[in-house]
Amino acid sequence: MMSSGKQTVVRTRFAPSPTGPMHMGTVRTVLFNYLFAKNRAGVFILRIEDTDKERSLKEWEDDILENLQWLGLQWDEGPITQTQNYIGSYGPYRQSERTEMYQKYLKQLLEQGRAYWCFCTQEELDAQRQHQLSLGQAPKYTGTCRTLPSGKKDQYLNEGRSPVIRFAVEQKIIAFHDLIRGEIKFDTNLIGDIVIAKDLNTPLYNFTVVIDDFEMKITHVIRGEEHISNTPKQILLQEAFGFSRPTYAHVSLILAPDRTKLSKRHGDNSITRFRKEGYLPEAIVNFLSLLGWNPGTEREIFSSDELIKEFSIERVQKNPAIFNIQRLDWLNGFYIRKKDLPQLTKLCIPYLTARGEGSALEPIVALYQERLKKLSEIAELTDFFFQKNLAYPKELLYWKDASDADTKRMLDTLAQLLSSIGEGEWTKEKLAEIIMPQAEKQKNKGYMLWPFRVALTGKKASAGPFEIAHVLGKEKTLQRIQEAVARLS
RNA sequence: GCUCCCAUCGUCUAGGGGUCCAGGACGCCAGGUUCUCAACCUGGUAACACGGGUUCGAAUCCCGUUGGGAGCGCCA
Numbered sequence: 001m002m003s004s005g006k007q008t009v010v011r012t013r014f015a016p017s018p019t020g021p022m023h024m025g026t027v028r029t030v031l032f033n034y035l036f037a038k039n040r041a042g043v044f045i046l047r048i049e050d051t052d053k054e055r056s057l058k059e060w061e062d063d064i065l066e067n068l069q070w071l072g073l074q075w076d077e078g079p080i081t082q083t084q085n086y087i088g089s090y091g092p093y094r095q096s097e098r099t100e101m102y103q104k105y106l107k108q109l110l111e112q113g114r115a116y117w118c119f120c121t122q123e124e125l126d127a128q129r130q131h132q133l134s135l136g137q138a139p140k141y142t143g144t145c146r147t148l149p150s151g152k153k154d155q156y157l158n159e160g161r162s163p164v165i166r167f168a169v170e171q172k173i174i175a176f177h178d179l180i181r182g183e184i185k186f187d188t189n190l191i192g193d194i195v196i197a198k199d200l201n202t203p204l205y206n207f208t209v210v211i212d213d214f215e216m217k218i219t220h221v222i223r224g225e226e227h228i229s230n231t232p233k234q235i236l237l238q239e240a241f242g243f244s245r246p247t248y249a250h251v252s253l254i255l256a257p258d259r260t261k262l263s264k265r266h267g268d269n270s271i272t273r274f275r276k277e278g279y280l281p282e283a284i285v286n287f288l289s290l291l292g293w294n295p296g297t298e299r300e301i302f303s304s305d306e307l308i309k310e311f312s313i314e315r316v317q318k319n320p321a322i323f324n325i326q327r328l329d330w331l332n333g334f335y336i337r338k339k340d341l342p343q344l345t346k347l348c349i350p351y352l353t354a355r356g357e358g359s360a361l362e363p364i365v366a367l368y369q370e371r372l373k374k375l376s377e378i379a380e381l382t383d384f385f386f387q388k389n390l391a392y393p394k395e396l397l398y399w400k401d402a403s404d405a406d407t408k409r410m411l412d413t414l415a416q417l418l419s420s421i422g423e424g425e426w427t428k429e430k431l432a433e434i435i436m437p438q439a440e441k442q443k444n445k446g447y448m449l450w451p452f453r454v455a456l457t458g459k460k461a462s463a464g465p466f467e468i469a470h471v472l473g474k475e476k477t478l479q480r481i482q483e484a485v486a487r488l489s
Numbered sequence: 490g491c492u493c494c495c496a497u498c499g500u501c502u503a504g505g506g507g508u509c510c511a512g513g514a515c516g517c518c519a520g521g522u523u524c525u526c527a528a529c530c531u532g533g534u535a536a537c538a539c540g541g542g543u544u545c546g547a548a549u550c551c552c553g554u555u556g557g558g559a560g561c562g563c564c565a
Contacts, residue, residue: 017565052564122563129562138491138561164563181494190492195563205565228493229560252495252558259557287501290514294502298513317502320558324500327515337528371527399524439524449524461526 010042011219014068014075015209017049018060021270022067024323025224025254025262028288032251033222034073035289035311045216046075046092051208056096065092067271071281072304093216095208102203105211105241106165106196114240115196117163118145119156141166141192165197167207167237174232179220179249179313186232194233206230210237213246222249222313225320249313252292252320262323269323278351278375283332292317301334333373341366348378355386363471367463381462385471390458390480394487399450408488410448411455413438415481418474426474428466435466455484 012033016026037044046068050056068074081091095102109115120143129139146168156163169192175185196207203211209230213221228250238245256266274284286302295310302310336344345365352361368381384390397407417434439448453465456472469477 015565019565049565055564118563125563133490136490140561162563166563184493186493190561198563202563204563209565224559225494226559227565230565250494255558257500261559291501296503298503300501300514319495321502322500324515327501330515333528368527370529373527444524446524451524453524457525459525463526465524 008219010037010040011045011217012037012042012222013045013047013213013216013218015047015049015212015223016064017052017055018057018064019052019055020060021272022060022064023262024269024271024274024284024288027067027071027271027284028254028291029222029224029251030068030073031071031285031288032249032293032311032313032316033220035307036220036222036249036313037076038308039311042219043076044073045077045218047212047216048092048094048096049205049208050094050096051203051205053096053202061092061094063270063272067275070275071271071285093212095212098208098212099201099203101215102197102208102211103200106200106203106207109167109196109240110165112240113168115165115167116146116148117153118143118166118193118195119148119153119161119163120145121161138190139192140190141194143193146193162199164195164199166193167196167233167240169193169233169236170239174235176231176235176245176248178228179247180252180316181250181318184228184231186229188232188236191233196237206233207237210234210241210243214238214241214243218246220249220313221246222251225250225252249316251316252318254291255320255322257322257324259322274328276376278347278377279328279332280335280347280375283328283335286335287328287331291321291323301331329373336372336375337370339369341369344369348375351376351379352382367467367471371463384457384459384462387458390483392454392458394484396458396460397451397454397484397488399446400444402447402451404488406447407451408485410442410451411481411485411488414448414452415478415485418469418478418481421474423474426470428464428470431466431469451484452481455481 014030014033016022034044048061048064050061075090075092078090078093080089106115124143125141128142132139145166169188171189173185173187175183178184194206195204197203231248235245254262256262262269282303285304285307289302289307290300293316296315339347341362345362348361348365355361364382364385365378368378371381372378414435417438421430421434435448439445442448449465453462453468454460456465456468456477462468
């Protein structure tokens with residue numbers, strides 16, 4: 001195991017396969033790896049597991065790289081790349097670029113007789129599995145290729161069968177300590193000889209992980225719960241090579257509200273979708289890290305640096321957590337409210353395309369900063385500022401029991417009052433100073449303020465009328481009131 | 490079917506034998522503020538899955554039941 005005298009540097013890795021968009025659940029796993037490594041002043045590695053040539057796509061690798069960058073989860077090591085678009089100067093490790101090394105280890109196993117060529121066909125294996133299932137047994141490989149006479153081998157080759165490489169699984173009890181779950185035991189009797197490579201150039205997952213974790217000196221394997229049952233296979237492989245065993249920590253899954261594994265059928269839960277909708281990386285990081293972990297205090301808000309400082313893997317929850325978007329929304333709103341205006345405006349611009357320049361939009365964004373749950377909402381909330389003609393039913397102008405005539409009279413009074421205010425003193429304070437006394441004369445301020453606000457926005461919910469009138473300017477404000485009057489009677 | 494994992498408010502969780510007729514947060518409800526919607530403040534609702542042990546004492550330890558989840562590939 002690990003040397004106890006000198007302190008070993010902690011090394012963790014995130015090892016995704018680029019076969020689809022990066023999900024929220026995946027992000028949480030990365031986060032735990034990242035936080036754990038950083039908390040121990042260790043090294044965090046990114047390894048792209050692209051051994052499946054059919055399913056691995058460059059598009060998805062880019063998706064992973066982009067999102068990690070966006071989230072601020074930078075890896076510390078990797079091959080230096082020429083065309084580096086990412087923070088730092090390291091590219092990711094890619095398993096597709098390491099086949100020679102895997103081959104070396106594969107040959108070693110073959111020579112030692114720890115692995116062998118298996119000639120069984122897909123049909124034979126399927127039949128075997130069906131048979132075992134029908135007997136109520138766990139399906140496992142029980143073929144005889146392990147001890148195949150060499151004559152038979154030639155015969156199969158002549159038949160055109162293409163063999164795979166199987167690892168001869170030793171029958172024993174494998175126990176390992178999991179940082180989150182404690183002792184876990186498996187009887188390898190239930191595991192058949194596993195396929196570790198399709199051929200010498202095509203190694204498979206359970207094999208490559210073991211080699212890479214050793215070669216990259218990974219000390220802690222933090223991964224999803226779905227890998228618990230792979231662990232004994234990997235330990236067996238490690239033992240065959242005499243590799244030291246990393247420490248394991250299996251993180252529970254994130255579940256959809258129906259309590260099943262979060263998947264496509266629960267809608268789009270890709271990190272890219274949340275990014276596009278206008279969730280902030282700090283909100284996602286804060287939210288995900290508290291999904292299944294907390295420092296034992298009543299604190300809810302954490303920056304990345306604070307998370308790094310507080311994080312401990314032992315405090316990670318064993319039971320799976322349900323993805324609860326309302327809490328994410330709340331956190332997102334919190335972080336939006338905390339942004340300074342120029343920064344927030346900049347973030348909103350993509351959602352306000354062709355509606356003006358940055359600084360011109362600031363007053364508008366300011367009115368809605370505390371109403372935003374996600375950035376994308378800014379578009380609909382503020383559309384009335386940019387529309388030439390507002391579309392709303394005239395009934396919307398009525399406050400409570402106010403009649404058409406009442407409302408018209410209110411708007412006329414308002415127009416009169418507003419006209420008296422000079423362009424130069426058109427501030428929300430001045431507007432309130434002139435209008436409020438009149439509004440207060442009504443049975444209820446709503447009789448004047450409601451139609452005022454609706455005339456300006458065409459909406460039943462919005463920011464206050466004075467601040468909106470201020471941003472709109474005198475001319476547009478009066479014009480919108482006239483338009484409202486024209487709708488009545 | 491087999492193997493493994495899990496089990497506190499609707500949700501995320503605190504709790505690791507007595508200080509818990511269970512605390513916080515989100516949500517929800519009510520009130521305050523308010524022309525509206527947010528934001529903000531105050532209050533409220535709501536949980537130890539069940540059954541056996543162990544113990545003077547159990548949400549906390551053990552066993553079982555039930556329930557949920559994951560895995561059982563020439564995917565990762």
